[in-house]
Structure formats: C-alpha cells, structure tokens
Amino acid sequence: MTTSTRTAARVPAVLVLEDGRTFRGRAYGAVGETLGEAVFSTGMTGYQETLTDPSYHRQVVVMTAPHIGNTGVNDEDPESKRIWVAGYVVRDPARRPSSWRSVRTLDEELAAQGVVGISGVDTRALTRHLRERGAMRVGIFSGDALADEATLLARVRNAPQMAGADLAAEVATAEPYTVPAVGTKRFTVAAVDLGIKGMTPRRMAERGIEVHVLPATATIEDVYAVDPDGVFFSNGPGDPATADHPVSVMRGVLERSTPLFGICFGNQVLGRALGFGTYKLKYGHRGINQPVQDRTTGKVEVTAHNHGFAVDAPVDAPSDTPYGRAEVSHVCLNDGVVEGLRLLDRPAFSVQYHPEAAAGPHDAAYLFDRFVSLMEGQRA
Numbered sequence: 001m002t003t004s005t006r007t008a009a010r011v012p013a014v015l016v017l018e019d020g021r022t023f024r025g026r027a028y029g030a031v032g033e034t035l036g037e038a039v040f041s042t043g044m045t046g047y048q049e050t051l052t053d054p055s056y057h058r059q060v061v062v063m064t065a066p067h068i069g070n071t072g073v074n075d076e077d078p079e080s081k082r083i084w085v086a087g088y089v090v091r092d093p094a095r096r097p098s099s100w101r102s103v104r105t106l107d108e109e110l111a112a113q114g115v116v117g118i119s120g121v122d123t124r125a126l127t128r129h130l131r132e133r134g135a136m137r138v139g140i141f142s143g144d145a146l147a148d149e150a151t152l153l154a155r156v157r158n159a160p161q162m163a164g165a166d167l168a169a170e171v172a173t174a175e176p177y178t179v180p181a182v183g184t185k186r187f188t189v190a191a192v193d194l195g196i197k198g199m200t201p202r203r204m205a206e207r208g209i210e211v212h213v214l215p216a217t218a219t220i221e222d223v224y225a226v227d228p229d230g231v232f233f234s235n236g237p238g239d240p241a242t243a244d245h246p247v248s249v250m251r252g253v254l255e256r257s258t259p260l261f262g263i264c265f266g267n268q269v270l271g272r273a274l275g276f277g278t279y280k281l282k283y284g285h286r287g288i289n290q291p292v293q294d295r296t297t298g299k300v301e302v303t304a305h306n307h308g309f310a311v312d313a314p315v316d317a318p319s320d321t322p323y324g325r326a327e328v329s330h331v332c333l334n335d336g337v338v339e340g341l342r343l344l345d346r347p348a349f350s351v352q353y354h355p356e357a358a359a360g361p362h363d364a365a366y367l368f369d370r371f372v373s374l375m376e377g378q379r380a
C-alpha cells in the first residue's frame, strides 16, 4: 500500500488510531499508507531483530525507547529475509548513525523495503494510550495518502482485526530447508515454521542438532519423514485460535511421545493441543526486559517477549489432559500471564517468550539444553 520508497524526513505524516486519537509527525522510511494493529515494544536495543521478526507481520510497532536508528543497519542482525512490521513509530530518529557494522541508515532501509513509518511522535503518550485502551488498529499516512481525518479514520476502521487472523502460512518458508549441526551431529529435529526467527535453528545447531525447517503446512508424515529425535514448533504471527492445522500435527507428535519443544506461537499451539483455550491480552508483552519465573527452579529470568495472545491454563495445580498431566512451568512476574507449559508424563514443553534471545538477554538459553536432555533421555 506504499506509494513511494524515497526517504523524506520533512514530509508531514499522521498516525490515526481506530478510537479517533491522532498524532502528527514526519514521514520515516517510506511515504504512503499503512494499516495494522498498533503495539508497543519496550526494547531499548535490537531494533533490527524486532523489525525482521515475522511475528510482527501486520503490526505497527511503536518503540518506547526515544532514540532509534543510532547504530544504523547491518546485514548480520536480521532475523529473517525482510522487515515484517507493517509500520514503524519512533520519537527521535538518529540523524547520523554510528557503528562499525552499519552499512545503511534505518530510514533508508525502511524506505528501500517500502515500510511506512512516522517520527516525531510522542511515543510515551501513545504507549500510555495503548496501555489504557488496549492494542487497536492504526494507520500511518503521508504524501499522497493524506486526506481529511474522517476519511483516514474510515480506512483504519476497515482494516482487518488481529483477533481471528490466520497468518503463519503468509510468513513461513514455502520449501523445506536444513540448518546443519555445528560440529558433530548428535540429533535431528523437525522444526515446523510458523514464522521462525533465524536465531532459533542456530541455537539448536550450536548444540549438535541438524534442523529440518518445514513449512507451516507440513503434515505429520512430513514431520516423521526426516526421522526426527525431536520436534519443534516456532513463534509466528496471528491468532493461535486459528492454528487448527499445527494443533492437529502437534497432537500426532504428542501421541508418539517424541520430544517436543515450542516457542511463543508454539506454546499457544501446545496449550490448544492439550485442550486449553487462548485469549487476547489487552496490550501484550513486547521487548527484551520482561521478568519471568521458572516455577520448576524458582529462578527469575529476564527475557525477550513478543506476544499479544496467551494460554488460559490453571497456574496453581497440574491439569489432566488427553496426554497426561500438564503444568504451568513459567509465569510472567508483571501480570501473572502463563509463560510456559510442561507435560509431566511425556517429553514435551514450551515457553511463551524467546530463549533464542535475538535481541535480548541470554537468561533463558538453558531451555535449548532442556530440549537436548529430553532427546538424550529418549535414547537412553
């Protein structure tokens, strides 16, 4: 929906929320129009990893950190082949980036990829608004896309909602590919790509795992065709209530008791496979500074998050499910939201946050070792 890809720092732009609140600023990145769900991220660093996380597909991301673009853009940090955010909202973009790794400015990169953004916005006021009213649809308009407010508001109110959106297949790989193990190969994992971030197979490969990344449409036969020691379900965009196909594949994996690990969307798919519901959070968790407690060890970890939905499961006692007892293994210390699930009678677990840590703290890297332990246990 972009009308131009030239950078235009002095072009006026307007951000219109579906409840009618508007913010004026200047175009950042591409000039034109974009629509999506307005969400905010509290990450102080790692904007390249945020922009290229496929889970942000159809979301307009508001950065609470005021200075964005300071380290420019490099070719090493993206988590996928393109920017996935639908739009980008910043307060005070760097006029001159500074980093030995930088090869372009962020403004140029957004423009080259046709991503419409806005700068000069009071992102604290906007974030407080979203925190009080909840995530909602939004549009950013500049250049030829500018029109009277009633017209723009109607455009925003016609945009699709995130609740009910089935998006994994839009971002996942069309063809299977393999990420080789680093050093000696110890295990084979089938990774169902629902919007996988590049760092996830790398974290597995570092542990001697050969990762076969499969499209979101992979069947249970496709999964077992790679003769996996373990099966992984990735993060991804959209509403987990629509993920009927991955849920049925996961049930097939649980029936066979193959070691299973899920991240984010993968955690929601496990929740559904066990019979729990999922629901939309008021404004979600996004950023790299979210405190989570591992209830199996009592330890607190600071973690990277990007989720707008959550699993509805009882926290205080294990639940009986068709696959044996399941417990809530992790909770968010800010609001008590379920952040992890673990089966007590089968080798399966998942977390709602991002142990691959891109960008983000490495506190949760032990979860990849837990997955390896499950696979070792199955061989013993």
Ligand SMILES: NC(=O)CC[C@H](N)C(=O)O
Pocket: 055, 234, 235, 236, 237, 238, 239, 240, 263, 264, 265, 266, 306, 307, 308, 309, 310
């Ligand atoms: N990062 C993810 O996997 C996000 C999962 C889901 N789309 C959510 O917003 O909750």
